Structure formats: structure tokens, C-alpha cells
Amino acid sequence: xxxxxxxxxxGYYGIRYDDSGWSDTTWDGVDDKTVTKDQYRVATGxxxxxxxxxxxxxxxxxxxxxxxxxxFNETNPITDSEGYKVRNWKMLDQFQNDxxxxxxxxLDGTVRISSRQEVIxxxxxxxxxxVTKSDKPGGLHPSREDDLYSSYPxxxxxxxxxxxxxxxxxxxxxxHCTGRYPTIPTVxxxxxxxxxxxxxxxxxxxxxTRWKTIxxxxxxxxxxxxxxx
Numbered sequence: 425x426x427x428x429x430x431x432x433x434x435g436y437y438g439i440r441y442d443d444s445g446w447s448d449t450t451w452d453g454v455d456d457k458t459v460t461k462d463q464y465r466v467a468t469g470x471x472x473x474x475x476x477x478x479x480x481x482x483x484x485x486x487x488x489x490x491x492x493x494x495x496f497n498e499t500n501p502i503t504d505s506e507g508y509k510v511r512n513w514k515m516l517d518q519f520q521n522d523x524x525x526x527x528x529x530x531l532d533g534t535v536r537i538s539s540r541q542e543v544i545x546x547x548x549x550x551x552x553x554x555v556t557k558s559d560k561p562g563g564l565h566p567s568r569e570d571d572l573y574s575s576y577p578x579x580x581x582x583x584x585x586x587x588x589x590x591x592x593x594x595x596x597x598x599x600h601c602t603g604r605y606p607t608i609p610t611v612x613x614x615x616x617x618x619x620x621x622x623x624x625x626x627x628x629x630x631x632x633t634r635w636k637t638i639x640x641x642x643x644x645x646x647x648x649x650x651x652x653x
Contacts, residue, residue: 426480426607430544430622432615438484439476441469442494447596466494466518472598473526478535480607481543488523495519541618548623548648551576551610555628575610576631582638583608583645604649624648 425437443464466488476482488494497516501509529535538546558571570577570592577591584600584607585591610628614620626634635641 426476426543426547427550427609427611429481430540430547430550430609430619431611431613432619433612436481436483438486439473439482440486440489441472442487442489444489446598466522470522470526474535475607477530477537479538479543479546481538481540483537488519495523541621544618544622547606547609549608549626549645550614550622550624551579551608551626551628551631552614553610553612553628575608576628579608579610579631582642604651605645606649 425434425439428434429437443461446461446464446468448460448463469488473482473485492498495516496513496519499512499514502512504510526535530537553573555571574592581591583605584602585595586597586599586601589595589597611619614622614625635644
């Protein structure tokens, strides 16, 4: 979504954060087994929201989506002044104290949403998805759709992907292991002068030969992004 925004294909983008996409998962490289959703909290979304608001120019938030779990609960009905029974609701603490407070910080200016140019200047690197053909068979894992429409599978390895996490459909951990590298977007094309001001443009078709090892990739990115970020 960040790629569609900075490349000029969309005027804004958004996020929906809830437990429907959350999984506490053990990754062994073969099986994709969801264990629980026990680690999910509304508060676990705050660093993800703030990154997108303050650094990545996000302007739309849908959620928390599961209203009856994260936002409001129905309590016992009450009787109004005319004798009618009325349904009654209460706001849940995690909605009031986490999400509502986050909006307050945006509205009072504590958190400033970056402009598109500022996001591009900070991001510095974008991958242009120029792959048009795939020799992979159909099916879910692996699939030719991944080649044509997804980020390069191992792009985030050695950068900000958690070490015990997987790639593509096996990527379950929404957090970054370091703040050194910003989110690396994949774009279809760069549509205007602002988008084309991206400092480093990498064609996806060149990635298999661009870095032979993770260390080579780290060296290139470390030269672009300072250790203290």
C-alpha cells in the first residue's frame, strides 16, 4: 500500500488492524501452523499505526475492526424517562485509552503526518516490479502470482524481518527487528516527478543477481541508512 501511495497511483492509503490477521505462530520453514491469538492486544497496533502516520504519510484508519471485542460492549438495557427499555453500551478501556488517545495526538499536532515528498525522501529505496512472466507453477506456495505481484520473497531478510519469521504467506510478525531501515515499498511504476525523486530505484528482475548474499545486501543498505536512525 505504501508503494501505491508514494508512486502516485493512489492519493492516500489506509490500515485496518485487528486480530483477524494476527497469529502467534511457530515457523519451522515447512509448516504454517497458527498457534493462538493470545498475544494480540489493541495496544500492539500502536507502533504500527504511529510508524505509518509519522513516517509513511498514512491518512486513513479503519478500525479496530472487531467492534464488540475492541471498541464497545453492550451492557444491561436501561429504562428511559418514558418507560421504554433502551439498549445500553460502554466504551472498552483499550479503545478509549489506546486508539482514541492516538487520534488525540494527531489532532493536537504531537504526531505530524509527513507529506508524500518527505516520505519518499526518508524511504530512499523502492523496488520497481518489472517482472511480467513467471515459470513457477500455479498454486498457493509457491505461485506465479507471487513473482508478478508481490515483493521479492527474501527482500526483507537480513534487514528488518524478524529472524524467526517467514516470507510472503509465511510472514506473520508485523514488527520490525530494527528501526535502521524504513519500510521498503514495491511499486508498479513511478508516475510523476515526486515519485521519480526516489534516491535508489531497484528493478525486481535484477534482485537475484544484485545481491549474492545477505551480507552484500546489508552492505548496500547500510551505506544508505545510518546505524543510528
